[in-house]
Structure formats: C-alpha cells, structure tokens
Amino acid sequence: MKKSYKTAVALLLATAFSGIAQAADFEDTARVVRVVPQVEQFNQPQQECRNEYVQAQRQDRNYGGSIIGGLAGGLLGNQVGGGSGRTVATAAGAIAGAIVGDRVENNNQQPSEQVVRQCRTVDNWQSRNNGYAVTYEYNGRTYTSMMPYDPGERLRLRVSLTPRN
Numbered sequence: 294m295k296k297s298y299k300t301a302v303a304l305l306l307a308t309a310f311s312g313i314a315q316a317a318d319f320e321d322t323a324r325v326v327r328v329v330p331q332v333e334q335f336n337q338p339q340q341e342c343r344n345e346y347v348q349a350q351r352q353d354r355n356y357g358g359s360i361i362g363g364l365a366g367g368l369l370g371n372q373v374g375g376g377s378g379r380t381v382a383t384a385a386g387a388i389a390g391a392i393v394g395d396r397v398e399n400n401n402q403q404p405s406e407q408v409v410r411q412c413r414t415v416d417n418w419q420s421r422n423n424g425y426a427v428t429y430e431y432n433g434r435t436y437t438s439m440m441p442y443d444p445g446e447r448l449r450l451r452v453s454l455t456p457r458n
Contacts (some may be wrong), residue, residue, distance in 0.1 A: 317454045322447045323431035331439070333422045342412040349407045359395040368391020 297370040366386035428437045429448050 306325050319452055321450050322430070322439055323429040323436075323450050325427060325429045325446055325448050326435065327426075327428040328443050329426040329428075330443075332420050333423050336419055337417045337419055337433055338414050339417045340412050341415045342410055345409045345411055347405045347409055351404050356395075357398060359391045359398070361389035362392070362397070364390070364396020366393070369451055 302381040364387070366389050369386045369390070371378070371379060371386070373386075425440050425443050425446065426437055427440050427444055429433060430436075431450060
C-alpha cells in the first residue's frame, strides 16, 4: 500500500514539474459568512373603483298640470267681473292657473338615485427576491457570489487548479 502511495506522489510531482499545463478539478466546502437576500421593489398599479349614489332631478317635464290649471283659472276668471274686465280676469286666471298647475305637477316629482362608478389608479408596490449575495471564506480568502438560493452554513465548491506559466 505504501508503494502505490509513493508512486502516486511521485507521478503527481513529476507532472507538476514537467512543464505540461494540466488542470485539476475537485470538490470542497467553504464556510458561509453572510447571506443577503437581493430584494427588488416594483410597482404594479391597480384600478380601485367604487359606486356612488347621487340624487338626480328628473328632466322630463309634464305639461298636463299647466293645461288643466290654465283652463280652471280661465273658467274662474271668467266668473269675475263684466265686459272688458271679464276678458282681463279670464286671461289673468288662465295664466295664474297654468303657473299653479305646472308647479303642482312638476314639484312633486321625487328625485331619483343614479349610480355613478368612480375609478382611480393607485400604486401597488410589491417585493420579489432576485437571489442571494453569498459571502464565503475559502482557503483564507473571502469571496462573494450571487446565487439563486440560500446555501446555509456551508457551501459546496468546485475547485479548479491550473499551474501558472
């Protein structure tokens, strides 16, 4: 067993000093010193809507009250006075009756409620993790690498050695 160990060491030394550039790869572990999540803030605006109920006066007017009021006022005015005064009283009664009839007909309308939808765009800030800045120590030196996951306390490394020319 000792002889094969010595042979392997001799072969390794011969290769190292022969001037032939060869690389050696192996796996090892490093101690993780710090892990910092890389968080990105981004805005994803949203629409916020609500319904409001507003009172709306009806816009359609009825003229039946004016007509009936005008006729009734004209008949009452016709009963008053005589001669040309009767004509004036009939006209004044018709006008007054039309005004009163219109007010009675159209002022009793109940206002209606209308639904008005109000919308606005609001900011919606969110966070997402883009990976981890991992600081580790290996062979007396400190390194930092970006990784997609948190490696924990130890980090497996692939070490590649190449002789310097």
